[in-house]
Amino acid sequence: MLPPALKPERHLSDAEDLARWQAWVEPFAELLGAPASAAPARLEQAGGSCLIFAPHPDDECIVGALPLRLRREAGWQITNVAVTLGSNRTRRAERWQELEAACALLGFANIRLREEGFEDLKPDTATREPALWRSQLETVVELLRERRPQLILLPHSHDGNATHIGVHRLVCEAVAAARLTTVLAETEFWSTLDTPNWMVETSVADTARLVQALSRHLGEVERNPYHLRLPAFLADSVRRGGELIAGAGTAAPDYAFATLYRLSAMRDGALAADLAARLCPAGESLQTAWLGL
Incomplete structure (x- = not known):
């Protein structure tokens, strides 16, 4: 099967476009021999709040498995925080519009720090x-004190890209300065995590949604x-x-697709404990699992 065109078909609705991507992702899962995973019913409760500190527009899609499932399954409020809009100044306005389109598909709110x-x-x-660092740090501290998120996604400290590593340091310093009690979920892309402790499966439908959103960039x-x-x-x-x-x-789980994270509990801005290792199948x-934190 040929992949869909890089640009979205303008005459298609979002639902029709998602169906196109799902039909493209399904053969990957079939090739891997993974059984179909039924999505759990959404729980009727207010849920929690999560901030994704995205170093660049597109990171919200690449690491979005956990927040996407929390939004859909438990009613969490997910907000993407666009830390930078890339180094190409002439592309920043366009990248913001692309980011808005991607977040809309994922059901994430989207804000920029500047x-x-x-x-x-x-x-x-x-x-x-x-002086620049202090100014940017104060902006993040103010956001954390205002939002008090229960979960924060950020790159891990050796993620292989200077901006990703800078975002890790900035957010960690801000959490400490805000004396925040929360959970940090370290993510990976340019370099893998040495010791992940959560593996979050995504169904074919959720994987297709992430690819569809990423295609909006x-x-x-x-x-x-x-x-x-x-x-x-x-x-x-x-x-x-x-x-x-x-x-x-051990026998590998029968997932086709999953995302790895390292989750740590923070108390008053300091590391309290790493969360217990956990597999998070799409059918549960x-x-x-979250109530056990």
Whole structure:
């Protein structure tokens, strides 16, 4: 089957476009021999709140499995925080519009910390540009004190990209300064997590939704169609997670697609404990697992 065109078909509704992507993702799952996973019913409760600190527009899709399921299954309010809008100034307005379209498909709210996003957010910015770092840190601290999220997604400390690592440092410093009690979910993309402790399965439908949303970042996928490789990335996460989380030598879970995270509980801004290792199959509501935190 040929992949769909990189640009969305304008005459299709979002539902029709999603069906097209689902038909494209399904053969991946069939090739992997994974059984179909029925989505659990949504629980009728207010849910919690989650902030995704996305270093660049598109990260909200790549790491979005956990928040997508929490929104759908447990009514969580998910907000993407656009930390930067990329280094290409001429593309920033366009990237914001693409990001808005992607978040709308995922059902995520979307905010930016500044009109043009943060600047020069690197691991050494605090040393090179202390006033800039302090200003950007204060903005994040203010947001955390206002929102008091129960879950924060952020890149891990060695994620292989300078901006990703800078975002990790900035958010960790802000959580400490705000003395926040929350859960941090470290994510991976440019470099893998050494010790993930949660593996969150996505069904064919949810995986297709993530690919569909990622395809809305038109300028990025036109130069590099990495949205077409997302199912392979999520499939490889099952291979790694089956050993790193379930245990070396154990039978791999029969997932086709999953995303790995490292979850840690924070108390008054300080690390309290890592969460227990957990597999989160698509057929079981995440809320059940979440209540055990």
